[in-house]
Amino acid sequence: MGRQMTNELPTDRTEDGVDRRRLLAGLALLPAISAALGSTPAMAQANAEGGVLSSWQDGAAKQAITDFVRAATDRSSASYIAPAERIATFDQDGTLWVEHPVYAQVVYCLDRVPAMVAEKPELANVEPFETVLSGDHEAIARLPMHDLEKILVATLTGMTSEAFAAEAKKWIEIAKHPRWKRPYTDLVYQPMLEVLQYFRANDFKTYIVTGGGQDFVRVYAEKIYGIPPEQVVGTAGGTKYGYDKDGKPFLTKEPKLLLNDDHAGKVQGIHLMIGRRPCAAFGNSAGDREMLEWTSAGPDARLGMLLLHDDAEREYAYGPAADLPDSKVGTFPPALYDQAKKSKWTIISMKNDWKRIFAFA
Amino acid sequence: MGRQMTNELPTDRTEDGVDRRRLLAGLALLPAISAALGSTPAMAQANAEGGVLSSWQDGAAKQAITDFVRAATDRSSASYIAPAERIATFDQDGTLWVEHPVYAQVVYCLDRVPAMVAEKPELANVEPFETVLSGDHEAIARLPMHDLEKILVATLTGMTSEAFAAEAKKWIEIAKHPRWKRPYTDLVYQPMLEVLQYFRANDFKTYIVTGGGQDFVRVYAEKIYGIPPEQVVGTAGGTKYGYDKDGKPFLTKEPKLLLNDDHAGKVQGIHLMIGRRPCAAFGNSAGDREMLEWTSAGPDARLGMLLLHDDAEREYAYGPAADLPDSKVGTFPPALYDQAKKSKWTIISMKNDWKRIFAFA
Numbered sequence: 001m002g003r004q005m006t007n008e009l010p011t012d013r014t015e016d017g018v019d020r021r022r023l024l025a026g027l028a029l030l031p032a033i034s035a036a037l038g039s040t041p042a043m044a045q046a047n048a049e050g051g052v053l054s055s056w057q058d059g060a061a062k063q064a065i066t067d068f069v070r071a072a073t074d075r076s077s078a079s080y081i082a083p084a085e086r087i088a089t090f091d092q093d094g095t096l097w098v099e100h101p102v103y104a105q106v107v108y109c110l111d112r113v114p115a116m117v118a119e120k121p122e123l124a125n126v127e128p129f130e131t132v133l134s135g136d137h138e139a140i141a142r143l144p145m146h147d148l149e150k151i152l153v154a155t156l157t158g159m160t161s162e163a164f165a166a167e168a169k170k171w172i173e174i175a176k177h178p179r180w181k182r183p184y185t186d187l188v189y190q191p192m193l194e195v196l197q198y199f200r201a202n203d204f205k206t207y208i209v210t211g212g213g214q215d216f217v218r219v220y221a222e223k224i225y226g227i228p229p230e231q232v233v234g235t236a237g238g239t240k241y242g243y244d245k246d247g248k249p250f251l252t253k254e255p256k257l258l259l260n261d262d263h264a265g266k267v268q269g270i271h272l273m274i275g276r277r278p279c280a281a282f283g284n285s286a287g288d289r290e291m292l293e294w295t296s297a298g299p300d301a302r303l304g305m306l307l308l309h310d311d312a313e314r315e316y317a318y319g320p321a322a323d324l325p326d327s328k329v330g331t332f333p334p335a336l337y338d339q340a341k342k343s344k345w346t347i348i349s350m351k352n353d354w355k356r357i358f359a360f361a
Numbered sequence: 362m363g364r365q366m367t368n369e370l371p372t373d374r375t376e377d378g379v380d381r382r383r384l385l386a387g388l389a390l391l392p393a394i395s396a397a398l399g400s401t402p403a404m405a406q407a408n409a410e411g412g413v414l415s416s417w418q419d420g421a422a423k424q425a426i427t428d429f430v431r432a433a434t435d436r437s438s439a440s441y442i443a444p445a446e447r448i449a450t451f452d453q454d455g456t457l458w459v460e461h462p463v464y465a466q467v468v469y470c471l472d473r474v475p476a477m478v479a480e481k482p483e484l485a486n487v488e489p490f491e492t493v494l495s496g497d498h499e500a501i502a503r504l505p506m507h508d509l510e511k512i513l514v515a516t517l518t519g520m521t522s523e524a525f526a527a528e529a530k531k532w533i534e535i536a537k538h539p540r541w542k543r544p545y546t547d548l549v550y551q552p553m554l555e556v557l558q559y560f561r562a563n564d565f566k567t568y569i570v571t572g573g574g575q576d577f578v579r580v581y582a583e584k585i586y587g588i589p590p591e592q593v594v595g596t597a598g599g600t601k602y603g604y605d606k607d608g609k610p611f612l613t614k615e616p617k618l619l620l621n622d623d624h625a626g627k628v629q630g631i632h633l634m635i636g637r638r639p640c641a642a643f644g645n646s647a648g649d650r651e652m653l654e655w656t657s658a659g660p661d662a663r664l665g666m667l668l669l670h671d672d673a674e675r676e677y678a679y680g681p682a683a684d685l686p687d688s689k690v691g692t693f694p695p696a697l698y699d700q701a702k703k704s705k706w707t708i709i710s711m712k713n714d715w716k717r718i719f720a721f722a
Contacts, residue, residue: 084589161632205591218636228445229636230566230591239632241625241651249654251632258619258633264602271522271600271612272619273634275579275590290602293610 052198054355055191061305061353064346065195068303069202072279079301081279083203088280088303089233089270089291090196092210092217094330095284095307096225098177098187100316102329105216108171110140112155129154153255156213161239161251168219182360185224190359192282196225199280207278209269210234211262211287215253233269235261266291279303285319285330289339296343304345308332311351314361413559415716416552422666422714425707426556429664430563433640440662442640444564449641449664450594450631450652451557453571453578455691456645456668457586459538459548461677463690466577469532471501473516490515514616517574522600522612529580543721546585551720553643557586560641568639570630571595572623572648576614594630596622627652640664646680646691650700657704665706669693672712675722 056062071079072086093099113132116123123129128147131139143151156164177184196206208227210217214234221227238256243249261269267290270278280303281288281295292304309330310317317324319332326333340347350357417423432440433447454460474493477484484490489508492500504512517525538545557567569588571578575595582588599617604610622630628651631639641664642649642656653665670691671678678685680693687694701708711718 084583087591214633214636222445230448230634232636236633239629241628241655248658249628249651251628267602267610267612268600272575272597273591275575275593290610294602297609 052201053191053194055194057353057355059353061346061348064303064305065198068280068301069198072301073202077301081300085276085279086199086202086204087207087274087276087278088199088204089207089209089266089274089278089282089295090192091266091283091285091288091291092208092212092234094309095282095288096188096192096208097184098315099330100309100318100327101178103212104172104175104184105212107175108168108216109151109155111171111175112167113151116154123154156216157237157253157255159253161215161253164215164253165219168216172220180358185220186360187358188224189354190356190361191354193225193359195282196227200226204280205231207231207233207270207274209261209266209281209291211266213237214259214261233261233266233273235259235265262287264290267294270294281305282307284309285332286336289336292340292343292345296345304340304343305348306332306336306340306345307348308350310349311354311357314357315350317351413562414552414555416555418714418716420714422707422709425664425666426559429641429662430559433662434563438662442661446637446640447560447563447565448568448635448637448639449560449565450568450570450627450635450639450643450656451553452627452644452646452649452652453569453573453595455670456643456649457549457553457569458545459676460691461670461679461688462539464573465533465536465545466573468536469529469577470512470516472532472536473528474512477515484515517577518598518614518616520614522576522614525576525614526580529577533581541719546581547721548719549585550715551717551722552715554586554720556643557588561587565641566592568592568594568631568635570622570627570642570652572627574598575620575622594622594627594634596620596626597630623648625651628655631655642666643668645670646693647697650697653701653704653706657706665701665704666709667693667697667701667706668709669711671710672715672718675718676711678712 053062053065056065071077072081074080090096093103097104110132113129117129117133124133128140128143128150131143131147132151134140159167172185173183175184176182177187180187199206206225206227208217208221208225208231210233212234214232214236217234218229218232221232222229235257236259238254238258239251240254241249241251259265259269259272263286266288270276270291277298278291278295279298279301281291282305283289283292284307288306292306296302296304309315309319309332310324318327318330320326320334320337337347339345348354414423414426417426432438433442435441451457454464458465471493474490478490478494485494489501489504489511492504492508493512495501520528533546534544536545537543538548541548560567567586567588569578569582569586569592571594573595575593575597578595579590579593582593583590596618597620599615599619600612601615602610602612620626620630620633624647627649631637631652638659639652639656640659640662642652643666644650644653645668649667653667657663657665670676670680670693671685679688679691681687681695681698698708700706709715
């Protein structure tokens with residue numbers, strides 16, 4: 001822990017709500033994206049295998065979860081929480097599924113560039129599209145910020161909400177992670193699926209509260225996490241209402257940021273979209289700090305948990321809190337580790353607390 | 362229907378999201394607000410009395426509701442809707458409860474002025490607060506727009522989200538409607554409570570989608586409609602995250618409009634907060650038109666309904682569609698009436714379709 005403490009990273013968003021650091025980190029680590037058909041319904045597998053938290057080692061982390069749920073649901077407990085108030089929020093990238101080497105949504109944006117240029121051929125020789133089309137990863141990583149913003153605006157806005165959802169759905173079904181050569185949707189953490197199920201079985205409403213795009217995550221959240229669109233809070237842009245030539249209404253996604261759902265924005269998003277304070281919150285990086293603070297500041301039973309990526313063999317290991325190299329994707333600074341100890345948030349060690357990480361493993 | 366057709370009123374919102382026309386209309390009709398303790402749990406009464414749509418006359422409106430629910434829930438129907446997709450949205454003011462002579466929230470804002478000035482005595486002799494304190498209703502109604510905005514900003518923003526909710530809760534428990542001398546929460550429409558219950562009994566999620574303030578409506582929606590905060594979509598402002606001297610976090614309501622949840626804004630709000638297209642939508646004025654269009658444009662079973670206030674004796678009668686004087690509060694222009702006929706939306710006549718209007722009647 002001898003490194004410089006950075007309590008909080010500055011937020012730095014483009015107009016359409018994508019974190020610039022995320023994008024840069026993504027570009028710097030750009031993987032070759034192969035695409036092929038097929039996806040494993042990890043959720044169904046988790047259901048079939050059953051068992052409450054069966055992928056968790058017995059230990060402090062598992063104990064914290066079961067103790068909390070017991071206190072929250074035991075009518076004789078001083079910490080009892082009425083079912084209507086049982087709200088649990090989960091960060092997505094790095095908490096529910098793999099975020100390294102790069103956020104899935106960043107890969108989506110880069111993958112969309114060729115199709116986008118095919119529709120507008122005049123862009124083929126225009127930067128930054130020319131560089132992205134070149135496939136030269138080093139050159140892509142060197143693109144200046146205003147060029148990167150053009151990629152985000154071009155691939156995440158300007159289309160109807162339905163056209164975007166259809167494209168994202170198509171991509172998530174075929175895109176594969178460069179390390180495991182499997183759909184991203186296979187790379188959800190089996191122990192966290194068990195937590196989601198355990199909470200729901202105890203009358204909690206489970207929400208995703210993600211820095212990622214709300215419209216993007218909603219496309220697959222129901223299928224892989226059992227979390228419906230109305231329970232996905234994410235970075236969100238404005239939309240515009242219009243009519244087609246037959247008078248049928250549509251919404252167009254606009255390059256206007258409504259909610260930057262990261263850091264304090266996560267609390268603002270929870271207030272805006274849920275309107276209740278969560279009783280439990282799970283995260284894995286500096287962007288989740290305020291959500292855990294807000295959750296912990298409520299009365300009765302509370303649970304705050306942070307996942308530490310310390311398992312290079314089975315997943316990844318990164319972050320100063322694990323005495324590992326810092327990472328721009330999912331930073332877990334020492335200050336957050338110290339705050340967790342003071343705030344009685346529980347650290348989940350991926351290496352020590354999880355028997356297995358993926359359903360397919 | 363011989364009057365001039367106005368298809369849509371211009372939206373005209375102050376920064377903190379309150380419709381200027383609404384406010385003006387409210388001020389012009391300013392009632393004497395008496396405050397006394399006591400409220401009738403209308404919802405509980407509705408439950409106790411039971412019966413599916415028992416306050417509805419047999420007729421086209423009731424038939425439209427039951428036909429829709431039957432088609433949506435019958436697995437053998439071509440219009441079957443999976444339970445997860447069963448979303449029904451309801452405007453609030455004038456659709457679920459009384460909106461005349463003035464929106465309850467406008468009364469709240471004016472009622473808050475004395476307490477607000479007590480905290481900041483230097484405002485007592487400053488306009489517009491001096492005029493509001495004078496109680497001179499005609500002078501209040503003549504206040505220019507920039508003065509009215511000051512009232513809204515002063516009473517709806519600047520406090521913590523928790524302080525606002527506590528104040529609004531206190532008010533809604535004691536404020537009384539000038540005509541019935543009962544709490545506003547008694548003035549919910551019994552037939553609509555039955556619709557909410559009927560829908561929920563058939564696995565629909567019921568949402569409020571209101572031009573009113575989201576934070577305001579969330580205070581009482583669960584108690585009087587059985588609709589939890591996370592299912593209230595309304596006009597919403599930004600918030601700011603901060604810490605008190607003990608390090609406890611809080612959110613401050615800011616005079617920054619995030620969502621103007623009226624007209625097309627209702628569709629934008631539905632996309633932002635629900636992320637699914639509703640199958641059924643209920644409204645009563647021009648501000649609900651786009652929500653009904655959006656709902657009707659989906660596949661399978663659809664229901665669009667508009668409540669016509671044509672019962673001066675038991676409630677109010679207003680709007681050109683009822684061949685009655687136009688009203689700035691809850692305008693139902695002839696063009697909307699014509700569109701309803703073309704779009705197969707069903708008009709609910711308060712006078713002819715409802716056996717009774719209030720649970721206490």
